Amino acid sequence: MHEPLNAEPTGLTVALARTKGALSIAFDADLPAKGITALFGPSGAGKTSCLRMIAGLDREAMGVLRFGGEIWQESRRRIFVPPHRRRVGYVAQEANLFEHLNVAGNLDFAWRRAGQPTNLNREALVDQFGLRSLLPRRVGALSGGERQRVSIVRTLLSDPKLLLLDEPMSALDGAAREDLLARLESLHARLAIPMIYVSHAVDEVARLADHIVLLDAGRVVAQGLLNATFTRLDLPPALLEAAGAVVEGVVTAYDPVDRLAELTFAGGVLLTPRDHADLGDRLRCRIGGRDVVLTLERQIGSSALNQLRCRVIAVGDADHPSQCLVQLDAGGTTLLARITRRSWRGLELRPGREVWAQVKAVALGA
Helix, strand or coil, X not given: CCCCCCCCCCCEEXXXXXXXXXXXXXEEEEECCCCEEEEECCCCCCHHHHHHHHHCCCCCCEEEEEECCEEEEEHHHXXXXXXXXXXEEEECCCCXXXXXXXXXXXXXXXXXXXXXXXXXXXXXXXXXXXXXXXXXXXXXXXXXXXXXXXXXXXXXXXXXXXEEEECCCCCCCHHHHHHHHHHXXXXXXXXXXXXXXXXXXXXXXXXXXXXXXXXXXXXXEEEEEHHXXXXXXXXXXXXXXXXXEEEEEEEEEEECCCCEXXXXXXXXXXXXXXXXXXXXXXXXXXXXXXXXXXXXXXXXXXXXXXXXXXXXXXXXXXXXXXXXXXXXXXXXXXXXXXXXXXXXXXXXXXXXXXXXXXXXXXXXXX
């Protein structure tokens, strides 16, 4: 698919609040006009509730919601644009397809209802999501992963101005989840409308998102670019387990025997497991704080294939008193290491000190 799925993308500003049972939600965020924004947080943080507010599915929410130059909600002036007029595409955790239609019928319904928009390449979307062979099949005969792929394409064919995905992989097994994740990665580069993606899986967010909003107990606790946000030292305890760096670089070599890609970025070179990679590909990998070992000198004879020269920026508290989080600068890329306080003292670390960060290649995904 070569042409964009939509033109003139616009951003979203939201300041909405509501009480839902024991959870009090205050959703204040400014989301960019393009790319994928992730709403991330532990179960029960209010992620789906926030997504429903954006879609207009929660009339109890009070406040202001603007999408570009349009006001979708302003409680003070009693403005509330209903869901069908917001042109929002919503993909739920469970694919809601028309059971009486086959796959082709489900897709055609959405496309015709949108007026057969010429800015959409229906056939390219069908091929990109691997639906060609599924077109004549009844919905009841599809697997969970196939149903979700059909649901996403049907939603895209409705020509939305904003795409919302609510944990679309939560019900999928490993193979189906990986397949859909790879297809969404491919969509990312071509999608000209903003997407808001709800997840509590940090690996999904690391691969897909450009911008992130971190939620905890119904509140926005941090938001911004992916790496800058995940390497902050002031995250609440519920989110510290996900703390770590998301590094993006270019493939400069690939070893087909060991299936290792050489990923070059501003801070150096990382070897990361990949079944296949082409030279020039842009890839991401997540370096969890627990996967980093700090040394004062470059090591020889270590099984850790990756060693990056860094400078200590700052230190912060971890979620256990025996540990701390060390913020590092690797050539302009911020990394994070979780180490014991004994190690911090024993290595005589301090801001400005140069160290080597060791990272096992197997920790960087496959």
